Amino acid sequence: MGRAPGLSVRLKLTLSYAGFIMLAGVLLLAVVWVFLLRYVPEVIYTAPRDAPEWPGPLIVPNRSDLLRAFVPKAALMLAFLLLFGLAGGWVLAGSMLAPLTRIKNATRLAADGSLSHRIQLEGRGDEFRELADAFDTMLARLEAHDAEQQRFAANASHELRTPLAITQALLDVARTDLERDTGELVERLHFVNSRAIDLTEALLLLSRANQRSFAREPVDLSLAAEEATETLLPLAEKRGVTLETSGDMATADGSHALLLQMTTNLVHNAIVHNLPAQGTVWVTTTTSPDSVTLTVENTGTPLNPRLVTTLTEPFQRATSRLHTDHAGVGLGLAIVKSIAHAHDGTLTLTPRTAGGLRATVRLPAARPHPGT
Numbered sequence: 001m002g003r004a005p006g007l008s009v010r011l012k013l014t015l016s017y018a019g020f021i022m023l024a025g026v027l028l029l030a031v032v033w034v035f036l037l038r039y040v041p042e043v044i045y046t047a048p049r050d051a052p053e054w055p056g057p058l059i060v061p062n063r064s065d066l067l068r069a070f071v072p073k074a075a076l077m078l079a080f081l082l083l084f085g086l087a088g089g090w091v092l093a094g095s096m097l098a099p100l101t102r103i104k105n106a107t108r109l110a111a112d113g114s115l116s117h118r119i120q121l122e123g124r125g126d127e128f129r130e131l132a133d134a135f136d137t138m139l140a141r142l143e144a145h146d147a148e149q150q151r152f153a154a155n156a157s158h159e160l161r162t163p164l165a166i167t168q169a170l171l172d173v174a175r176t177d178l179e180r181d182t183g184e185l186v187e188r189l190h191f192v193n194s195r196a197i198d199l200t201e202a203l204l205l206l207s208r209a210n211q212r213s214f215a216r217e218p219v220d221l222s223l224a225a226e227e228a229t230e231t232l233l234p235l236a237e238k239r240g241v242t243l244e245t246s247g248d249m250a251t252a253d254g255s256h257a258l259l260l261q262m263t264t265n266l267v268h269n270a271i272v273h274n275l276p277a278q279g280t281v282w283v284t285t286t287t288s289p290d291s292v293t294l295t296v297e298n299t300g301t302p303l304n305p306r307l308v309t310t311l312t313e314p315f316q317r318a319t320s321r322l323h324t325d326h327a328g329v330g331l332g333l334a335i336v337k338s339i340a341h342a343h344d345g346t347l348t349l350t351p352r353t354a355g356g357l358r359a360t361v362r363l364p365a366a367r368p369h370p371g372t
Contacts, residue, residue, distance in 0.1 A: 010094055013097070015089070025077065099128035106118075106139070115139055119136055163193070163199070170188055212342045221250040221259065221292055222248065224259055240279065242279070243283070245284070250285040250293065251292065262339040265332040266294070267281060268332065271298070275299050280299050282298075292363050293361065293362045301356075308350070309349070313334060344363070345362055
């Protein structure tokens with residue numbers, strides 16, 4: 001937005017300093033006038049020269065004499081104070097505003113796309129240091145978010161290109177090999193197309209969660225856990241995994257559809273990435289005065305803590321995820337993290353000592369609604 005040019009802050013501070021000094025000088029001269037000059041009479045009466053007590057030549061200045069001697073010097077002093085205030089104020093204002101200049105330059109670099117620059121303001125803590133540190137923190141978060149978005153865009157393009165390339169290859173084979181069994185071709189095309197649709201829907205869900213474009217209502221996470229486990233029970237039975245749910249009613253404010261999707265993703269992830277047989281998934285809910293917690297644990301192989309910290313990144317998969325029929329599209333935990341953040345909550349992933357993963361979602365407890 002265009003603005004009319006105005007005085008710089010440094011000039012404004014300089015004028016303020018000089019004006020304050022001039023005001024102080026005027027007040028000082030006024031004090032001198034009030035407490036000194038007013039006691040000097042305008043006319044001095046002296047004894048006649050022929051009086052016996054006449055001591056000889058005597059000159060006594062009156063008020064007019066003092067004013068003629070005082071006013072020019074006071075004017076020179078005020079002029080000196082004005083020049084001193086302007087010069088000193090300009091130097092002091094420049095020194096005080098130097099950190100703002102560094103912050104301004106860093107802001108322009110960030111506006112031009114350079115997010116790696118940091119102010120790193122030296123010195124003890126004050127308002128400018130707090131502002132610079134807050135700006136550095138913001139730049140670090142923006143840089144991390146920008147890098148994450150670039151990785152996401154690259155990975156999404158790769159993931160979307162793969163089914164399209166496979167579909168193109170299958171169609172080329174069908175066009176050149178007319179004697180090939182079309183039933184097998186149609187089945188493979190259907191599978192690839194279904195995977196592409198799942199990926200697209202997951203991307204849309206992730207975008208919806210990031211934008212927080214949903215209405216909030218009280219949602220009981222314990223009921224969501226029961227619904228998710230009931231939906232995924234056939235998959236668990238097929239893979240030989242036992243589902244166990246427990247816990248108290250844990251109500252949070254949010255979208256029922258998104259919180260159910262979050263719970264379903266966690267339970268699905270725990271079922272798929274489990275032991276080959278005789279695996280177990282525990283789903284529990286707890287509540288406290290300020291928050292509610294959903295915890296999903298599963299048995300499985302021991303996990304590297306470094307790998308666990310990357311599982312919430314979009315399209316991040318462990319090695320075992322690449323060769324299963326229910327591997328998903330690599331957005332399950334990323335969607336869980338986005339839904340949790342959209343509800344002002346957190347997702348914590350912790351490898352279990354005996355093997356497997358513990359996923360904990362903590363959300364703010366629902367506030368009492370009027371009429372409840």
